[in-house]
Amino acid sequence: MAFQNLSDFIELLEKRGQLVRINLPVSPELEITEITDRVSKAPSEHNKALLFENLPGYDIPVLINGFGSAERMAWALGVEDLEQLNQNLAKIIDLRLPKGFGDVMQRGRGLLGVFKSIGLKPKKVRRAPVQQVVHTETASLDMLPILKCWPKDGGRFITLPQVITRDPETGTRNVGMYRLQVIDGRRLLVHWQRHKGGAEHERKARLASQLGETPKPIIPAAIVLGGDPASMWCSSAPLPPNIDEYLLAGYLRSAPVAFVDCVSQPLEVPANAEIVIEGYVDPNEHLPEGPFGDHTGYYTPVELFPVFHVTAITHRKKPVYPATIVGIPPMEDVWMGKATERLFLPLMRLFLPEIVDVNMPAEGVFHNLVLVSIKKRFPGHARKVMFGMWGLALMSLAKAIVVVDEWVDVHNLSQVAWQGLGNVDWSHDVVIADGPVDHLDHASHQHSFGGKIGIDATAKLPEEGYQRQWPEITQMSPEVKARIDQIWNKLRL
DSSP states (O other), X not given: OOOOSHHHHHHHHHHTTOXXXXXXXXXXXXXXXXXXXXXXXXXXXXXXXXXXXOOTTOSSOEEESTTOSHXXXXXXXTOSSTHHHHHHHHHHSOOXXXXXXXXXXXXXXXXXXXXXXXXXXXXXXXXOGGGSEEESTTOOGGGSOOBBOSTXXXXXXXXXXXXXXXXXXXXXXEEEOOOEEEEETTEEEEOOOTTSHHHHHHHHHHHHHHTTSOSSOOEEEEEEEOSSHHHHHHTTSOOOTTSOHHHHXXXXXXXXXXXXXXXXXXXXXXXXXXXXXXXXXXXXXXXXXXXXXXXXXXXXXXXXXXXXXEEEEEEOSSOOEEEOOOSSSSSHHHHHHHHHHHHHHHHHHHHOTTEEEEEOOGGGTTTSOEEEEEOOOSTTHHHHHHHHHTTSGGGGGOSEEEEXXXXXXXXXXHHHHHHHHHSOOTTTXXXXXXXXXXXTOSSSSBTTEEEEEEEEOSOOOGGGTOOSOOOOOOOOOHHHHHHHHHHHHHHTO
């Protein structure tokens, strides 16, 4: 299914009984958060997407929790089950063992060609639904029902954006999902963390100004709200710098993303979005941002981040404002992260073909815990995988990696705990290292740098210093299991 816009997705959710329209008056300040938090943590039959249609002072409805279940997240990306993301991409990527480092690099570069070769390069149009209404001099953020999520937040925050910038040197587009704090009707703060593409654009622009190459180091930028759900999600995908996120969106929706020129900035934006906030970022202008109740379940502290100046706001005649909230898991972002996990599993296997499966459970808030099963073949194999994963893009931020044998189901947390606790000699099977950690990690002894742990919970080999015979797992013989299967119903148990 290729959704053209957010309304198409809303229509599908309603048709499948996954949308609740709320007509009672509800405030975007804290009240939407409290309702959504309860719904996102409710049993599956009560966990629905919410469309708030009566917001005092605003005539724009708010959609939230649209991606807040495995089903809804899968539908947003054009599949019925998230596991299909893994299966579909694996079919078009060569997973044979690479013959050397050059082969590995060639396959990584070839991924861009995969998306381009199937005709999904973004296309340009002259007229766009997102520009049915245009505000320039009258543009004000006050017209939008931007949420204040938690009581001690520093203000109102845009939480589900596609922030578009271009590399000041190469012109390559980057799309990121960065929260944006409202300062006033014409200014925002852009929370792009130091490991993200937007922050790299800021560094390059600042350096150019310091070297005198650019007299006024302005970064044109656009904040896109809504559009087809694949494009919305792709802004959160941890792609390499040379791959356009909208190419990935085109692959997922089996149709190219349509773009239109901005009205006030030299950028293109998705034509079928709901709202676009155009503007620019001055890399030398920073103000205090935060606090913000984040996906870690804690408030992130106040830090300096760059200022976004609004130059225009365009939107549909009857737009919908998309939002999300984060906090103590599970919340909507769990399923957005799960989609990333399933889609990127074949890409991890390009570099580490021994990987069988990966799970980043909700309790680990993405970067705190990675469970990985492998086909172990030689001494030190688990450690090879640990260090290999710590060298893969944003997997470098993972704080804990637990490696188990291939027969262990990494999605069965009880089984993983059994192996992780029973198969480890804590004086020999643990790797402690220092390295980069997530910008939001409050436990690290330094900002964005701290301790990491790798746990080898695989069966040990004699060459790994294990001098005894590794025991067999206690399990019933297949013949007896088959016999009991035949008579099970007669036992009336």
